[in-house]
Amino acid sequence: EVQLVQSGAEVKKPGESLKISCKGSGYSFTNYWIGWVRQMPGKGLEWMGIIWPSDSDTRYSPSSQGHVTISADKSISTAYLQWSSLQASDTAIYYCARRYGGNDRYYFDYWGQGTLVTVSS
Amino acid sequence: DIQMTQSPSSLSTSVGDRVTITCRASQSISTYLNWYQQKPGKAPKLLIYAASNLQSGVPSRFSGSGSGTDFTLTISSLQPEDYATYYCQQSYINPWTFGQGTKVEIK
Numbered sequence: 001e002v003q004l005v006q007s008g009a010e011v012k013k014p015g016e017s018l019k020i021s022c023k024g025s026g027y028s029f030t031n032y033w034i035g036w037v038r039q040m041p042g043k044g045l046e047w048m049g050i051i052w053p054s055d056s057d058t059r060y061s062p063s064s065q066g067h068v069t070i071s072a073d074k075s076i077s078t079a080y081l082q083w084s085s086l087q088a089s090d091t092a093i094y095y096c097a098r099r100y101g102g103n104d105r106y107y108f109d110y111w112g113q114g115t116l117v118t119v120s121s
Numbered sequence: 122d123i124q125m126t127q128s129p130s131s132l133s134t135s136v137g138d139r140v141t142i143t144c145r146a147s148q149s150i151s152t153y154l155n156w157y158q159q160k161p162g163k164a165p166k167l168l169i170y171a172a173s174n175l176q177s178g179v180p181s182r183f184s185g186s187g188s189g190t191d192f193t194l195t196i197s198s199l200q201p202e203d204y205a206t207y208y209c210q211q212s213y214i215n216p217w218t219f220g221q222g223t224k225v226e227i228k
Contacts, residue, residue, distance in 0.1 A: 035217075037165075045157075045165065045208055047217040061216035062122070095164055105171040106212035107155040111164035 002026040004034075004096050004112035011118045012086050019082035020115045022096030029077035030054040033099035035108060036070060036081050040092045050099060051079055086119045093117075123147050123211050127220035133228040140196040142223045144209035149189045153213035156185055156194045159222075160205045168207075169194065199225070 007021040022034065035050040049060040053072040060070070072079045079096055094115050097108035124147035134140055144154065152172035157165040167176045169185035172192060182197040196203055204227055209220040 044222045045159075045210075045219040047210075047219070050215075059215050097165075100170075105174070106153065107167055107170040107210075108157075108165075109167055109170075109176070111166070114164055 002098065002110045004098060004110055006094075006096060006112040006115045009116040009118070011120070013121055014086060014088055014119055016086050016119075017082070017084050018086055018117065019080050020094060020117065022079045022081075022112050024077045024079070024098065027098075030074050033101065034072065034079040035097050035099050036068075036079075037095045037097060037108075038092045039095065039114075045095075048081070048094075053077075053079065086117075088119050088121075090117060091119050122216055123150065123214065123218050125209055125211055125218050125220040127207075127209055127223050129223060130221065131224040131226060133226050134199055135228045136199055136201055138199045140199050140203075140225060142194045142207055142209075144187075144192040144194070144220050146190045146192075146211055146213075150211045150213035152188050153211055154185075154187065154192045155210045155212060156183075157208045157210065158203075158205045159208065165208065196225075 003025045005023050030053050033050045036048040038046045048064040049070045051058045051070045051072050053074045058070050069082045096112040098110040100109045126145045154172045156169040159165040168179050173185045184195050186193050206222045206224045208222050
């Protein structure tokens, strides 16, 4: 069974750093891109970026570039999303998702349960 | 970025109703269009991929159509478990972008 299990909720202060994780199981972790999606309180879904765990090739959305870092450790089938300096506006639920790609079709077929990040002074 | 616009933003419906949600892309995306369902406190769930393909395990009352810039998600007979928010998403080019969502509520 394919599963993506994310790390638990975090409460941080502005300016602090944070790294959240997403562990894949039940499939070959290095054969699928992993994406990160943000959902701010009461709002819609925003694609932040994706990573190819095999060689850590990474693509970012323009709004995420320079503000977050996406990484992966293929030896433990885990992807990460990290901030060096959090802002209150980073308060959101963050989802990881597996990107299926093949036969000219691309979509997120499996999702993690989400990690709530709260940034408040 | 490609802009995705859904309509309506919300709708009130009754069990058994036929529901249609539309999604328009700001440029042609062929059939690189997916639909997701999200219930409160839960992760999104894939319903339809490549505009018209039903994801495994999804009930056949859900269907999708369209190509180019205009797409439709249809629920043929709404069931109680279908009350949720629905999002379209283009996967034609990075960054993938989502519609703003359509909340389906009980009348």
